[in-house]
Amino acid sequence: MHEKKTIFYRAYNEAMKIRVDLSSSTKDSSYDILIGSGIVNAKAGDEIINVFNSAGLKNRAFVITSETVSGLYRSLLNGFLENAGIKPVVLSLPDGEGTKSLKYLSYIYDELIKNRFERGDFIIAFGGGVIGDLSGFAAATYLRGINFIQIPTTLLADVDSSVGGKTGIDHPGGKNLIGAFYQPRCVIIDVDFLDTLSERELKNGFAEVIKYGAVIDNEFFIYLENNYEKILSRHKDSLMHIIEKSCAIKADVVNKDEKEAGLRSVLNFGHSLGHAIETLYNYETVKHGEAIAIGMVFASMLSEDLGLCTGETAGRVKTLIKNSGLPVKVPDFSPEEYINAMKLDKKVKGKLIKFVLIKDIGSFVFKELDFEYLMKFLKKIKDRRLDNL
Ligand SMILES: NC(=O)c1ccc[n+]([C@@H]2O[C@H](COP(=O)([O-])OP(=O)(O)OC[C@H]3O[C@@H](n4cnc5c(N)ncnc54)[C@H](O)[C@@H]3O)[C@@H](O)[C@H]2O)c1
Ligand SMILES: [Zn+2]
Known part of the structure; x- marks a missing residue:
């Protein structure tokens, strides 16, 4: 039987890499989590380019983010992606749990179709757990599943929601009632995003x-x-x-x-x-x-x-x-x-x-x-x- 284990090692200069090994599940959905300080910047380093390449991200990406995160980091992320040779289309959604809903999911589908996103293209979730869960579910279902990358920006998303492949939306009848297990192709965690997070949100993730x-x-x-x-x-x-x-x-x-x-x-x-x-x-x-x-x-x-x-x-x-x-x-x-x-x-x-x-x-x-x-x-x-x- 294939033995499952997490390969955990320090790679490149500052970034650390964790391999999530899911190779013995029906479909090999293993992926890397890259963790560092200042790794998302306008001069995307080789390590990022390598991770993007091995995930298959080449041409364009549909970035889903929240208004706060977009206000703080949109140009940083655009520069970062463009430097890696990727053309982003950015969709910025309201902050808050209410966005993890059918209404915004439907809006995402509309924009993906309007911008002619195809099977080989990528969705990038850039934000906290709300954006991650919603974008992941959009990726799991659009065209029966397109590639997905997480760039989390809250501590909760860094340590919890971006790992493990649970995606979904809320229903008026309850939280997370609609969803799918869907693994990202890679996760890029930059702790520098936590500089702007409120103390309450930081403690929220620390729990x-x-x-x-x-x-x-x-x-x-x-x-x-x-x-x-x-x-x-x-x-x-x-x-x-x-x-x-x-x-x-x-x-x-x-x-x-x-x-x-x-x-x-x-x-x-x-x-x-x-x-x-x-x-x-x-x-x-x-x-x-x-x-x-x-x-x-x-x-x-x-x-x-x-x-x-x-x-x-x-x-x-x-x-x-x-x-x-x-x-x-x-x-x-x-x-x-x-x-x-x-x-x-x-x-x-x-x-x-x-x-x-x-x-x-x-x-x-x-x-x-x-x-x-x-x-x-x-x-x-x-x-x-x-x-x-
Ligand atoms: N999929 C899973 O396994 C899993 C696990 C745990 C939680 N979740 C889900 O995660 C969601 C909660 O995620 P959350 O706690 O990240 O909340 P959130 O996504 O609502 O983010 C909290 C707030 O912080 C803002 N923000 C994000 N990054 C910021 C930054 N770098 N600087 C300043 N502000 C920033 C956001 O815009 C938002 O207003 C819930 O919907 C929960 O169900 C999912
Ligand atoms: Zn929890």
């Missing part, structure tokens, strides 16, 4: 980074405990390190379970309660990373309550989240409201919901929990405010 350490990699978690201040002050080497590590961890999980048949759901640590919080706030007020930060604290407390981990382990998760300036307190909705919202989760089977729980830092266990127990636990923390540090 997912903490998740990787908490349930998958003990050493990485210790690194985060020791360096979170440096990272959040945007120290370039630290940012590159956490992005490189997060991409490698996520790529490894995806390599082993691309379509989320089992293992990949470890990436849902903190997400069961997190999604409920987002639903109860109607996807406003609270950001995804903030919601899952609370969800991770909650899942750690549950793990302790079930005797799966020590109070010290649960405490370390909570402390790192709190020290990073992310919220830890379960918002004041009623236990009944939480249970009803959690019942909408994809991981529900009858009276049970599959939870990712923590054993030690860096190791996890899946457990099906019944809603009655969860209701009691939610009441307990509400009465005793156990989630207050």
Whole structure:
């Protein structure tokens, strides 16, 4: 049997390269993730040209971006692509989750057809997770699939949404209800884009980074405990390190379970309660990373309550989240409201919901929990405010 592994190496001058090896899936959709500082500039270096060449990008590309990113970086990206011999057609869409919708997907198809984009051409997603998910789904479906490249510009997109091939749009009936698994031909991550990201958005992405350490990699978690201040002050080497590590961890999980048949759901640590919080706030007020930060604290407390981990382990998760300036307190909705919202989760089977729980830092266990127990636990923390540090 073909052994799947992530090849992870430093390449060229400053850029690092991670190979996402999907060669044993039905269609070989392996690709490179290039990570560096200042690698997207008007003098596209050889390393970029090589990655573009091996991805097959030659002539023209349809760039999808958001208004904010376009305002900040449009001419930089145009210069970068033109220098690499690629003619861009740029489509700039409004900021916000509302853009991940059928309306804008349809607009993208119109523009692709109007500009006569063909099978061999490329779509480039240039922005955060909203742009990445929407563009990826457009690429997966236009002409039954055209080439796709991600150039993420938020920390969340660097460490999470640009890796793993989940693409899609929201529906008024729920988030991410329509979509496809579709892998990019390459991902170019330049940490310099994070210079202009708001602090709140930076922390939003950092929550997912903490998740990787908490349930998958003990050493990485210790690194985060020791360096979170440096990272959040945007120290370039630290940012590159956490992005490189997060991409490698996520790529490894995806390599082993691309379509989320089992293992990949470890990436849902903190997400069961997190999604409920987002639903109860109607996807406003609270950001995804903030919601899952609370969800991770909650899942750690549950793990302790079930005797799966020590109070010290649960405490370390909570402390790192709190020290990073992310919220830890379960918002004041009623236990009944939480249970009803959690019942909408994809991981529900009858009276049970599959939870990712923590054993030690860096190791996890899946457990099906019944809603009655969860209701009691939610009441307990509400009465005793156990989630207050
Ligand atoms: N596909 C996946 O596996 C996956 C995983 C996690 C999240 N997601 C999706 O990702 C989306 C959230 O992504 P996000 O957190 O990146 O939000 P986002 O894409 O909405 O970006 C946040 C804001 O930051 C702005 N921005 C982007 N880059 C910037 C920069 N360099 N400087 C200044 N401003 C910048 C954007 O214009 C936007 O207003 C959600 O729709 C979520 O469902 C997908
Ligand atoms: Zn998430």
